[in-house]
Amino acid sequence: MPRRHLHVTGAAEAPLRAALRALRTELAVPDAFPLQVLVEAEHAAKAPRLPSYDATDLPLFTIDPPTSTDLDQAMHLSRRPGSGSASGAGPGGYRVRYAIADVAAFVTPGSALDAEAHRRVSTLYFPDGKVPLHPACLSEGAASLLPAHTCPAVLWTLDLDADGRTESVDVRRALVRSRAKLNYAGVQKEIDAGTAEEPLALLKEIGQLRERLEVERGGISLTIPEQEITEHADGETGGGTYELTYRAPLPADGWNAQISLLTGMAAADLMLAHGNGVLRTLPAAPDGAVGRLRRTAEALRIDWPHHVSYARLIRSLDPHDPRHAAFLQECTTLLRGAHYTPFRDGDLPTITTHSAVAAPYTHCTAPLRRLVDRYASEICLAAVAGTPTPDWVLAAFDTLPDEMTEGGRRAGRVERECVDLVEAALLRDRVGEVFEGFVVDVEDVEDVEDANEDQPVTGTVQLESPAVVGRVTGTPGTPLPLGERLRVRLTQSEPGAAKVRFVPVVPVDPVDPA
Incomplete structure (x- = not known):
């Protein structure tokens, strides 16, 4: 379903x-x-x-x-x-x-x-x-x-x-x-x-x-x-x-x-x-998958003590919290x-x-x-x-x-x-605008063949409003701030032709919630 x-x-x-x-x-x-x-x-x-x-x-x-x-x-x-x-x-x-x-x-x-x-x-x-x-x-x-x-x-x-x-x-x-x-x-x-x-x-x-x-x-x-x-x-x-x-x-x-x-x-x-x-x-999920999830929890500033089981941690999370919601989404990888x-x-x-x-x-x-x-x-x-x-x-x-x-x-x-x-239909007329978002995933460089420091860093950003989740591509050598708020600019959005894409608003610094 x-x-x-x-x-x-x-x-x-x-x-x-x-x-x-x-x-x-x-x-x-x-x-x-x-x-x-x-x-x-x-x-x-x-x-x-x-x-x-x-x-x-x-x-x-x-x-x-x-x-x-x-x-x-x-x-x-x-x-x-x-x-x-x-x-x-x-x-x-x-x-x-x-x-x-x-x-x-x-x-x-x-x-x-x-x-x-x-x-x-x-x-x-x-x-x-x-x-x-x-x-x-x-x-x-x-x-x-x-x-x-x-x-x-x-x-x-x-x-x-x-x-x-x-x-x-x-x-x-x-x-x-x-x-x-x-x-x-x-x-x-x-x-x-x-x-x-x-x-x-x-x-x-x-x-x-x-x-x-x-x-x-x-x-x-x-x-x-x-x-x-x-x-x-x-x-x-x-x-x-x-x-x-x-x-x-x-x-x-x-x-x-x-x-x-x-x-x-x-x-x-x-x-x-x-x-x-x-x-x-x-x-059961392999140790490597659980280890990656622990790194994601750390990046999202979710406290996961080693004596706390994965199941117990999941039950402690609040899906209304953007960091927790992002982590819960990542948890679906263990169900593959x-x-x-x-x-x-x-x-x-x-x-x-x-x-x-x-x-x-x-x-x-x-x-x-x-x-x-x-x-x-x-x-x-x-x-x-x-x-x-x-x-x-x-x-x-x-x-x-x-x-x-x-x-x-x-x-x-x-x-x-x-x-x-x-x-893409929702944002079709808003290319070039800046949005407040939250970096919920960053592509692991170790998973990319022939990765080098000159390659752009890609990840996923979840906008606060509207409820859009899209790819964000950073500048080479500048890591995306996983687990942090980030201003991003919409670069493309056309139904049937291009998926929604964003780039960070330079400089790549976390946005002060205040």
């Missing part, structure tokens, strides 16, 4: 819209669905394979961005009185009911619809729209957990003790009917005001317990500020003006993520016990190297854990937008039922990891290139 929320409206002939169309062509992004795929999708939307178990009496709710219509997950949270806790304290445990869209109820293995999903791999998000994994009649209609809409789902029941630890797991197909479509800001407001009803109020209680368990096992959740981009349309010109802001995630974002994480960990445990599965694995790791017949892989989760983990909660999750659901259903994993699932193990890896690369590039285009 994208880290940056990008939204652009405006006339089709506007320069940014034209540049985004060109980007789709350059990246070979899939265009309209083939006719046969659309026909199959329309038929499936009208005649899905329905389960016998009816859970439509369960008052589920979804939490998503306000404009989202491809809703993968819905939940209901309740107390389980009398289960006790490991510490002997607390009123009892909790029951998490988590419904996941049942894409397999609509998509037949080997069909044209299935083949197209394997070609697309994941939903791609552009500022002016998205390129969905499945046709809209499914992803935003029949298969989506929209409010007041009855549809098939994979229903998880996770019973937790009073400390938030998993006691039992059940997974079954069910008919469900969500009651409400909530958004993060609204959820946070209700919980903070104390007006949330218990099923929603428990999101905070359970989320915080799961966060404590994450600390206990050494897991890490990065709270990185997001770049939000919106175009305000100009009716006279057909173009518009653009606004970029930084948004630090709300606590409700984290609590909601913990429910998904809980389910992904439970799914991984089921797979390992069953002997067949596709895990999301990440080896994640893989989709299949195994079968009890032959477990060498690595079964995800180092950031600090436990076995798998993707299973977003099947409308990510291909592998459909397969994960089928494996978990078979594990709980004690039946063999379907042959069509096992047959995909040889190709699915590579498909997902390539799809992840494409999604990452789409996000980066879209932000570059919107930033």
Whole structure:
């Protein structure tokens, strides 16, 4: 799912819209669905394979961005009185009911619809729209957990003790009917005001317990500020003006993520016990990468004593602080190297854990937008039922990891290139102006071949306003002040032609905050 929320409206002939169309062509992004795929999708939307178990009496709710219509997950949270806790304290445990869209109820293995999903791999998000994994009649209609809409789902029941630890797991197909479509800001407001009803109020209680368990096992959740981009349309010109802001995630974002994480960990445990599965694995970061991160922390004047673990340091940082935000962004480098790791017949892989989760983990909660999750659901259903994993699932193990890896690369590039285009559009008429910024990264000279003191030093500057992150090129022999404020001059900015570039305002001295 994208880290940056990008939204652009405006006339089709506007320069940014034209540049985004060109980007789709350059990246070979899939265009309209083939006719046969659309026909199959329309038929499936009208005649899905329905389960016998009816859970439509369960008052589920979804939490998503306000404009989202491809809703993968819905939940209901309740107390389980009398289960006790490991510490002997607390009123009892909790029951998490988590419904996941049942894409397999609509998509037949080997069909044209299935083949197209394997070609697309994941939903791609552009500022002016998205390129969905499945046709809209499914992803935003029949298969989506929209409010007041009855549809098939994979229903998880996770019973937790009073400390938030998993006691039992059940997974079954069910008919469900969500009651409400909530958004993060609204959820946070209700919980903070104390007006949330218990099923929603428990999101905070359970989320915080799961966060404590994450600390206990050494897991890490990065709270990185997001770049939000919106175009305000100009009716006279057909173009518009653009606004970029930084948004630090709300606590409700984290609590909601913990429910998904809980389910992904439970799914991984089921797979390992069953002997067949596709895990999301990440080896521990090499010492060199951690050492580089320590140097970055020092440059950003972030105190990182040697006796303090990386996970503990991350939890102490404030994403509203520019230095901390810059460091959190650098921390994402330790997450590179994640893989989709299949195994079968009890032959477990060498690595079964995800180092950031600090436990076995798998993707299973977003099947409308990510291909592998459909397969994960089928494996978990078979594990709980004690039946063999379907042959069509096992047959995909040889190709699915590579498909997902390539799809992840494409999604990452789409996000980066879209932000570059919107930033260039925002600053198009401001070339030559001076901005206040913050140097958040400097290219390590050791990483550059044939580096010498006459080469210019390059890095990354994060502007205070607007919320732009761009490359800055210093003068040869003059280091960029990593972790310091810096005045920079915009030298180029043209959507579709040149990315945003800056140079320091000479002399290269940190700006006095006063």
